[in-house]
Amino acid sequence: MGLHIVTPLLASTAFPARPGARVWLKMEALQPSGSFKLRGIGHACEVHAARGARRIVASSGGNAGLAAAYAGRRLGLPTLVVVPETTSARARSLLAREGAEVRVHGLSFQEANAHAHGVLGAQDAFVHPFDDPLLWEGHAGMIDEVAQAGVRPDAVVLAVGGGGLLSGVVAGLRRQGWNAVPVFAVETVGADSYAQSLAAGERIELPAIASIATSLGARKVSEHAFGLARTHPVTPFVVGDGEAVAACLRFMDDHRVVVEPACGAALALAYRQDGPLAAFSNVLVIVCGGATATVAQLQAWDAQLR
Template sequence: MPLHIDTPLLESRPLGQATGRQVWLKLDAMQPSGSFKIRGIGHACEHHARAGKRRFLSSSGGNAGIAVAYAGRRLGVPVTVVVPESTTDTAKALIRQEDAEVIVHGATWMEANAHAQSLRDDGTAFIHPFDDPLLWHGHASLVDEVVRAGQGFDAVVLSVGGGGLMCGVVEGLQRNGLGTVPVIAAETAGAASLAQSVAAGRRVELPAITSIATTLGAKMVCERAFALTREHPVESVVVTDAAALAACERFLDDHRILVEPACGAALAIAYGEPARLARFGRVLVVVCGGASAGLAQQREWAAALAA
C-alpha cells in the first residue's frame, strides 16, 4: 500500500457560485501528513528504502519535511530535516512529532538546502522537496484518482512553490491523455519565482521571500517546472498575501477545512478572479493543504498583514 491515501473529490457549490462554473476540489489537505507532499515523497522514500538506504535527509520549509518524517516513521527509517529560520514552530513540532531530527539553518530554504547537502553520506537518501522525477511521478497519482472517479475537467488550478506539484500534475495529465488541459499556476507576490521567470524568459532567482506563504518559498522554481511553461498550456497568476489569506478564511467558512496561504493562493483565483476561469466549464482546484495552518498561526499571519 502507498503511504498516501486517495483523497476526497467534492463539488464546491460556494466556489461554483463565486465563479459561475462547476468547481471540483481535490482535497489533499486530508492526506495523513497534511498536504499533497506525501504522494511524491512517499513514493521516493519507498524507492530508497527498497534500495537499502539507512537514513532519509531532507530540506524543507514545512510540508515536505513533515511528509518525509511521516514516511520515515512508517518505513522504520531515521529522518533528519533541515529547515530555515522562517519555518513555523508548529511545522517544526509536527516534524519532531514523527520522531525526526530537526536542524534549523539559514534564513531561506536555499541556505537550509545547502547545509542539508553537506550532511549526505553513502547510506543516506536525500529527499528533495520538489525537484525530483520520483516525486513528480508520485504527485501524478492525484490526477489518476480524478480520472478513475470519472470526473471530467477543463482546467486545473494549483499553487506553485518550487514547482513539484505542477510537474506531477502535468505528468498525470499527460499519462491520462489530457495533455492539452491548461494549468493555472498561482503564486503569492513575494514568492512568485515562476511568474518572474516566465516574464523574463529564463529562470529567475528571487532576492528574498517576502510573502507570508513561506511554504511557497523557493527563490527559484525547478528547471522542469519552467520548461513546462513552454511545453504545456500554463497560465501564471500572482495574488496578494491578503487575497490568499482571505481565501483561506472563506474556505474554512464554506468547507470547514483550514489550509495555509500557500494553498490559499490557488483558492484566491476561484474566489477573487472568476474572469480567469470564464472560458472553462469544469474546473479542478487542488486543495494542497498545509499541516501547520492552525488557528493561532492564521491569526499571526493576519496580524502581520495588518501591521
C-alpha cells in the same frame, strides 16, 4: 499500496461558477502529513528504501520535511530534517512529533540544504522538496484518481512554489491523454518566481521571499517546471497575500478545513467572480493543504493585511 491516501474529490457549490459549471476540489490537505507532498516524497522514500537506504535526509522545515518524517516513520527508517533558524516552533514540534531528528542550521533554506548534503552518508537518501522525477511521478497519482472518479476537468488550478506539484499534475494530465487541459499556476506577490521567469523568458531567482506564503518560497523554480510552459498550456497568475489569507478563512468556513496561504493562493483565484475560470465548465482545484498554519495565525495575518 503507497504511504498516501486516496483523497476525496468534492463538487463544491461554494465557488462562483456560471450555470451548469462545476468546481471540483481535490482535497490533498487531508493527506496524513497535511499536504500533497506525501504523494511524491512518500513514493521517493519507498524507492530509496527498496534500493537499500538506511536513513532519510531532508532539508525543509515545512510540508516536504513533514512528509519525509512521516514516510520515514512508516518505513521504519530514521529521518534527519535540517531546517533554517527561521522555521517556526510549531513546524519543529510537528517534525519531532513524527519522530524525526530536527537539526537547525543557517538563516536560510539554502544554508540548511547545503548542510543536509554535507552530512549525507553512503547509506543515506536525500529527498528534495520539489525537484526530483520521483516526486513528480508520485504527485501525478492525484490526476489518476480524478480520472478514476469519472471527472474530466477542462481547467486545473494549483499553487506553484518550486514547481513539484505543477510538474506532477502535468505528468498526470499527459498520462490521461489530457494534453490540452490548461493549468492556472498561482503564486503570491513576493514569491512569484515562476510568473517572473515566464515573463522574462528565463529562470529568475528572487533576491528574497517577500510573502507570508512561505510554502511558495522557492526563490527559483525548477528547470523542469519552467520548461513545461513551452509544451503545455500553463498560465501564471499572481495574487496578494491578503487575498490568499482571506481565501483560507473563507474556505475554512465553507469546507471546515484549514489550509496555508500557499494553498489559499490557488483558492483565491477560484473564488474570484470575474476571473479567467469563468469560461470553463469543469474546474479542478488542487487543495494542496499545508500543516503549519493555525486558525489564530490566519486570523492575525488577515487583521494585519486588511
